[in-house]
Amino acid sequence: MSKTIRIGTRDSQLALWQAHTVQDQLEALGFTTEIISVKSTGDLLLDKPLYELGITGIFTKTLDIAMINGTVDIAVHSMKDVPTRLPKGIVQSAVLPRANTQDILVYKDLDFLKSNGTIATGSLRRQAQWLHKYPSHKVVDIRGNVNTRLQKLEDNPWNGAIFAKAGLERIEVLPPNHIDLDWMVPAPAQGAMVVVSMENDAFSTEAVRKLNDSTTDICTYVEREFLQILEGGCTAPIGALAKIEQDNLNFEGILLSLDGKQKLMVKKSIPANEYINFGKLCAQEVLNNGGKELMVEIKKELA
Structure with missing residues (x-):
């Protein structure tokens, strides 16, 4: 089977750059592609902070719907914009090599x-x-x-x-x-691009998987697991950064109060091949050291 892979993207300059990067890599592998751009709710509603819109994945929701409706086959996102739980039927197919995280x-x-x-x-x-x-x-x-x-x-x-x-x-x-700002801990998955596809679309999913960078995949997995356990998204000041250096995975994660006065941090290092559940363990350490109470306060302030 062969088909044209329709690449969904937002229509900002950066989003289109990301989509064209994926397009170039897929076409270099011999696949035929087409780029389809759509406006997202997050781009259209510029008068409110993200957390006030009450939607997780505000920059991805429109493309999720386009994929589920069959308008596009895959979607390219800045990974930090993507909810840690993907909609039913949509799967993460590739994480591209990471750019600058700062x-x-x-x-x-x-x-x-x-x-x-x-x-x-x-x-x-x-x-x-x-x-x-x-x-x-x-x-x-x-x-x-x-x-x-x-x-x-x-x-x-x-x-x-x-x-x-x-x-x-x-x-x-x-x-x-x-x-x-080398002192500022970035957002989980900052600097990484992710491509998602429909779980039942074996052709597109297998094509995109050829673009996956395993190092970036592992690091962003740990960061996003940390975020998911802390119940973050756009609704809490959470930062996380994982790096693989000499077969070790070094991790730094933070949770802060909205006013910045309270700061909870975790720093840990493990062998890189033991990364499964590592983000969860780091998040639980933060929660046990005052993070549970702090998350309750944050949710009250944002309600």
Whole structure:
């Protein structure tokens, strides 16, 4: 059997870059593909923070429906946007080699770091970590795709805005006026791209599996398991990063209060081939050290 694999994607510049990357790799293997772009609810509703929309997977829901309806065969996502539980009938087929995992600050000047300032981010994780380090600063919400957020920073009197470095590098809009936030723990699966397919579509699923990068697959599995146990998604300040170095898997995970005043952290290392359930064990350690109570407080504040 042979068919044209229809690749579903959001229509932002970054999402299209990701879809074309998958398209190029599949066509290099001899498959025929077509890109179909759709707008997601997350792109259309820019006036509310993600957590207020009450939907997990807001950036993936439209593509999930398109796959289930048979409009597209596979979908390409920034993996950090994908819920830890996929809809029934949809499976993770490949995780591509990971790009840069770091967050960065795009700034107008850096003098404010020594005094008061205003930072823009739509992420509770980034907000909490920033306020933990700079408690006198103010954080304002910012929404939209990468280009929209860069323009909003330019148009507003904020001192800076926080971005994932990988996204700006991929579409070549990384400005010179940025610094790496090497102290900030990234979102689970930040910098990774994932491709999903329908479980009953053996042709597309097997084709996409040829693109899987095992190292990135293992690391993001651990990070997302940590997130799932903590009940995160877009609704809590949770960060996680796993790295495989010399056959060891090194993991760092955090959970913070919304105001950044409380910070729970876990750091552990195991042999890389023992990764199954490792994220769960790390999450349970955080929960047992005050995380259960903190998650209750976070949910109350966001209700």
